[in-house]
Amino acid sequence: MSLFYRSTRDDSVKVTASQAILKGLAPDGGLFVPDSIPALDKSLEELSKMSYKEVAYEVMKLMLDDFTEEELKNCIDRAYDSKFDTEEIAPLVKAEGAYFLELFHGATIAFKDMALSILPHLLTTSAKKNNVKNEIVILTATSGDTGKAALAGFADVPGTKIIVFYPKNGVSPIQEKQMVTQKGANTHVIGIKGNFDDAQTGVKKIFGDKELEKVMNEAGFQFSSANSINIGRLVPQIVYYVYAYSRLLANGEIQKDEKINVVVPTGNFGNILAAFYAKNMGLPINKLICASNENKVLYDFFTTGEYNRNREFVLTTSPSMDILISSNLERLIYRIAGNSAAKNSELMSSLKDTGKYEITSEMKAQLADFYGNYATEAENAGTIKSIYDSCGYVIDTHTSVAATVYNKYKEETKDDTKTVIASTASPYKFTRSVMNAIDSKYDSMGDFELVDELCKISKVKVPQAIEDIRTAPVLHKTVCEVEEMSNEVKKFLGI
Numbered sequence: 001m002s003l004f005y006r007s008t009r010d011d012s013v014k015v016t017a018s019q020a021i022l023k024g025l026a027p028d029g030g031l032f033v034p035d036s037i038p039a040l041d042k043s044l045e046e047l048s049k050m051s052y053k054e055v056a057y058e059v060m061k062l063m064l065d066d067f068t069e070e071e072l073k074n075c076i077d078r079a080y081d082s083k084f085d086t087e088e089i090a091p092l093v094k095a096e097g098a099y100f101l102e103l104f105h106g107a108t109i110a111f112k113d114m115a116l117s118i119l120p121h122l123l124t125t126s127a128k129k130n131n132v133k134n135e136i137v138i139l140t141a142t143s144g145d146t147g148k149a150a151l152a153g154f155a156d157v158p159g160t161k162i163i164v165f166y167p168k169n170g171v172s173p174i175q176e177k178q179m180v181t182q183k184g185a186n187t188h189v190i191g192i193k194g195n196f197d198d199a200q201t202g203v204k205k206i207f208g209d210k211e212l213e214k215v216m217n218e219a220g221f222q223f224s225s226a227n228s229i230n231i232g233r234l235v236p237q238i239v240y241y242v243y244a245y246s247r248l249l250a251n252g253e254i255q256k257d258e259k260i261n262v263v264v265p266t267g268n269f270g271n272i273l274a275a276f277y278a279k280n281m282g283l284p285i286n287k288l289i290c291a292s293n294e295n296k297v298l299y300d301f302f303t304t305g306e307y308n309r310n311r312e313f314v315l316t317t318s319p320s321m322d323i324l325i326s327s328n329l330e331r332l333i334y335r336i337a338g339n340s341a342a343k344n345s346e347l348m349s350s351l352k353d354t355g356k357y358e359i360t361s362e363m364k365a366q367l368a369d370f371y372g373n374y375a376t377e378a379e380n381a382g383t384i385k386s387i388y389d390s391c392g393y394v395i396d397t398h399t400s401v402a403a404t405v406y407n408k409y410k411e412e413t414k415d416d417t418k419t420v421i422a423s424t425a426s427p428y429k430f431t432r433s434v435m436n437a438i439d440s441k442y443d444s445m446g447d448f449e450l451v452d453e454l455c456k457i458s459k460v461k462v463p464q465a466i467e468d469i470r471t472a473p474v475l476h477k478t479v480c481e482v483e484e485m486s487n488e489v490k491k492f493l494g495i
């Protein structure tokens, strides 16, 4: 065992991978980062002959090196099974001159399943390894997709409870229906009267409440997180970039060591950070293209070096990216500051106090791997329609942000490097926005009528996740003020 995780805000914190997974967030409010990024120890050609699960093992064993081979393989086997509707787990679809990496074949039809189907196993294994006797309470803020994927992953997992907060008016109708119909006595879903940033900030505050931690501990509970601030979310996300590359190589689409671009529709910066880690593990990636919707705080950051959340929060048709505080960016900031907890803490305090910070020119120079741009609502709808019209392939509103930004990138740079676009959700999850983009005549139809229409035009079978909620009863009706979040947690736990 040689890899340790450190806090982005305090140099003295040093824990193993399993401890980092258990804690979620460092005690000082920082995020855990590996003290170095290990290099892949299998060649890309070897990887190209492996299954998804085998690639997963090769990547994850390096990042989670205090897990035994048996423990890790066991977690992987239990995660990537028939919960996915294809044996490939993450298939690549060639369309419009790019490769769409479909990350939505899991139980809740968004890419969050890629990590959240394994996180419960990583977490319960970590608890065992560290002799934790407390019940683990997963506390999660969601912009729509994490919540359902985490609920599905943790429902009825012994030794765990899960509490999900979502913005009551900030998710799609299907997303909300998926969450409020969740079964499992250990699940609790609450709408808040606020946006995703309010939910995320509220959750972080509960995590930092030392008094509550004491009361929890006495009652036999401890918190952990299913958000992408947990390294147990991030590490499984590295896998599919390596897998995608290995498939392109296996299928003769690229030559050995040929570089590819990766485009990621970005919100909390977790998915694209995983691609950045993949690149640092040795995967031949040229540009990491960060695609934003009209909440374009990251685009502005990459162009100016200033991160500024002081702006209007826009509700868009890609709600899972409606975020002004991209938590995982902190991991990149720490790194480009030369792994300096002091510098990072200074910038994060500034973000907390003034809503903004500016990086130095030395730090900015290290962002050359990244390209940022954004898509307006109109451009986004236009891309869904034009891809459908030209080849019959229907993409969701988040993937469309990525496809739009990729078009802008090509236009601007003339770069013709082969490119993988992370396709983060099934169009069935955002049926109304997707169908409206294709034809305004769908506007008057009901949510499930639209599902059937989408099936007709895309010739893709309606996913089980959608069939399941057609008639499912609503089981979670609580809505609360942001200030009440902590009380709701206490009520559910009976403390």
Ligand SMILES: *Cc1c(COP(=O)(O)O)cnc(C)c1O
Binding pocket: 110, 111, 112, 145, 146, 228, 265, 266, 267, 268, 269, 270, 271, 272, 320, 321, 398, 399, 424, 425
């Ligand atoms: C969560 C999510 C995103 C954003 O991913 P981040 O890791 O938060 O940047 C994009 N698309 C969909 C469909 C999502 O659910």
